[in-house]
Each structure stands twice: as structure tokens, then as C-alpha cells.
Amino acid sequence: MSEQKKKTNIILFSGDYDKAMAAYIIANGAAAYDHDVTIFHTFWGLNALRKDQQVPVKKGFLEKMFGKMMPRGADKMGLSKMNFAGIGPKMIKHVIKKHNAMPLPQLIEMAKEQDIKLVACQMTVDLLGLSKEELMDGIEYAGVAAYLADAEEGNVNLFI
Template sequence: MDAGLTEQLEELRARVESLEQGGQENKLSMVVFSGDLDRALASFIIATGAAAMGMEVMMFFTFWGTPLLRDPKKSAPGKDMMGTMFGAMLPKGAPAAKLSKMHFGGLGTRMMQGLMAQKNVASLPQMIDLAAELGVRICICDLSMSLMGFTRQEMLDYPDLLYCGVATFLEQAMGSKVQLFI
């Protein structure tokens, strides 16, 4: 058989396989919209589980999920009034996240954190570290950061942290086998 014809046949075979799989790759793309402790834990448990199974994982933090990635040890001086207000009203990083239900003025959150420690369940900051070790990519929504007055200087030191818009996330999600919104 002609080499050119063999090459065309292989290309067609690859296209058919891609169409049979829906053009999707072994990827997980996740929108993290909530900054609640229980939802954030679920997000990181799913993300690290997928990464451990060999999936490429991207977490897109937007709106109320964005404050989870603030570093409690960092400050960002020179913010405008709205940025200062958002900064004061929203949790400063993962350690400050609260339960979505049964918070009870902080008591429910402390009880859950104590129970997690007792049962050797990783804390949210530990889950973030594990995600970094497993190569989970994190993207923070530029628009959300701008609206809430957050700066890059106050975010966590996370390997290859990406600041992007929705188009970058959607490009990733279009080829993903799994897409989640938490």
C-alpha cells in the first residue's frame, strides 16, 4: 500500500476513535463557586482522587470560591474601599472557611474540624497541599478577583497558579470527560 494512503488511513482511524470517545480526553474540569468548607473539601477530594487516578485536573475558582485561595499570612495594602470591605467580610483563606449548614456561630465548623482530625481526615489546607503534589492545576478567575478587589499578591503560593478568564476554563472543559460545578 502507498505510504501516503497508509498515513491517510491512520489519520482517519484516529479521527474515528476520537469521535467515538466524544473528542474528550482523560480530564476533569471543575468550577469551584462556593467557599463553604464542606463544598471546598468535596471539591478537593474529587480533584485529588481524579489526579491520583491519572486524570488531568483543572479547578477554576470563581466568585465565592476565590477567597479560599487567599493566603492568611499575606496582606495587600492600597486597596480601594470596596476591596477593603470584601477583604474584611470574606474568609481569608482555607483555614477560615465555614460550613454551609449547621455552622452555629462557628461551633459546627470547629466540631467538624475536630471530628476530621480525630478520624485522620485531611484538613482543607492539607488537601490544597496534596492537590499541588498531585499536579492539580488551579485557575483563579480574573473577573472575580477584580470585582472583589483581591490582588495576586495576597493569593497562596501554589505551583503554576494561573489567573484566567472563563474562555480559558471553557477551552479546557470542552475536551474533558468530566465537568463539575461545586
Template sequence: MTEAKKTTIVLFSGDYDKAMAAYIIANGAAAYDHEVTIFHTFWGLNALRKPEKQSVAKGKLEAMFAKIMPRGAERMGLSNMNFLGLGPKLIKKVMKKHNAVPLPELIDMAREQDVRLIGCTMTMDLLGLDEKELRDDIEYAGVAAYLGEASEGNVNLFI
């Protein structure tokens, strides 16, 4: 076969529904035998957070950020009709009915298909997120690594 095609996705959003779209495309692209990379920046980093509290020494501001932001994909809100947290509960119910895969499982599925998950280190610093708070199976990089991949990308998305 010819050289594998590449798909890159920048996940900027920390919304459950947008992240779901990103991960469905990532899984689909992996099924297309693309080399897939998802760069998580800003609020998108929350999708990579471990659900359990991690003990990390932080400044006051960073500790506040960590507290306000959702700890992991399961706790993320919707971009629309969030209704103070009721929206995600409703949509998860509907998803179950339609046999759609919940976001945390989509992320695991992506890893099983060798999709590379990357945390943007600059925004990790801004939001005060430590490597210990994020999944263990991810990589870390900056804009140059993203551009390196994206300039060879056949599909490049910003979500």
C-alpha cells in the same frame, strides 16, 4: 497509554465542606491520572487566599470585602450547621478523629499532584482580591480558558 483524561471543577462556593468535596474529587481524579484543573470563581477564590494579611492598596469597598471574607481555606465556614463558626471547629474535631485530611492540606496535596489551580480574574476584580493575596502557585484565566478545558473534559463539575 492513551491520552490523559481531563477533569475540570468550577469552585464557586466559599464553604469549607463544599470546597473539601471539590478537592477530594480533584485529588482522586489526579490519582486516576486525569489532568485536573480547578477554576476558582466568586467565593471559591477565598480558598486560595494566603492566611496572612497582605498589604495591598485598595478602595474602601474592596477593603471591606477583603475584611469580611475568610482569609484562606482554614477560616472558611460550613454550608450547613455553621453555628456562627462553632460548626467548623466541631467538624475539624470529627475529621481528626476519622483521619480525614483538612482542606488546606487537600489543597497542598492537589498541587503536589500537579492539579492546576486557577483564579478567575473577573471575580477577583469584583471582590477586590489582588494576586498578592492569593497563593503563589496558581494561574489566572477567564471563561474562555475554562471552556477550552471543559470542552475536552471527561468530568466537569460546578461546586
């Protein structure tokens, strides 16, 4: 007799602060409305899951390059528009504070508390040379098959 819960599945491809904010606001909203929610992080979206401190891991040359060039965690991500070498993100964080909105790292914490499933795409984790030690604890690793299994039952599917 039990009705199935609605499902929201977001692919977070983008490594931009503003796009990741949009993804996590929708995800947290959907969880508050009792959806089963998954955020599947792939390519640059994986940076939202990086720990902000440097983790000593042995890597090849290209993997080291990617690791150095990509932002370490949500707070260090840039904007998709008007980034201006990092001034844009500061402006946005300032107005977020002023309007009592939530900055991205807090939105991610809230997502964890609401049991939103945070997934890292195993294939792109490998391609970008990231290791599990560098990413947040408590996340899952999966591929396109797992994504599709969720998404084909989804009510709200988005690619961000």
C-alpha cells in the same frame, strides 16, 4: 498511538469549607487516577486561595470591605450547613482529625503536589478587589475562555 488523558474540571464557586473539601477530594482522587485536573476558582471559591496572613495592599473602600468580610484562606471558611457562628467548622475539623481524614488546607497542598492546575478567575479577582499578593503563589489567572477550552474536552465537569 498515545491515548489522551482523561480530564476533570471543577468550578469552585462556593466559599464553604465543606463544599471546597468535596471539590478537593474529587480533584485529588481524579489526579490519582491520572486525569488532568483543573480547579477553576471563582467568586467566593477564591477565598480558598487566599493567604491566611494580612497582606498590605492599597485598595478602594468597597474592595477593603470585601477583603475584610471574606475569610482569609481555607482554614477560616464556614460550613454551608450548621455553621452556628463557627462552631460547626470546629466540630467538622475535630471529626476530620479523629477519623484521620484530611483537613482542607492539607487537601490543597496535596493538590499542588499532584500538579492539579489551580486557576483564579481573573474577572472575579478584580470584582472582589483581591490582588495577586493576597493569593497563593503558583496559581494561574484565566477567564471563561480558558475554562471552556478545558471543559469541552472534559470527562468529569462539575460546578461546586
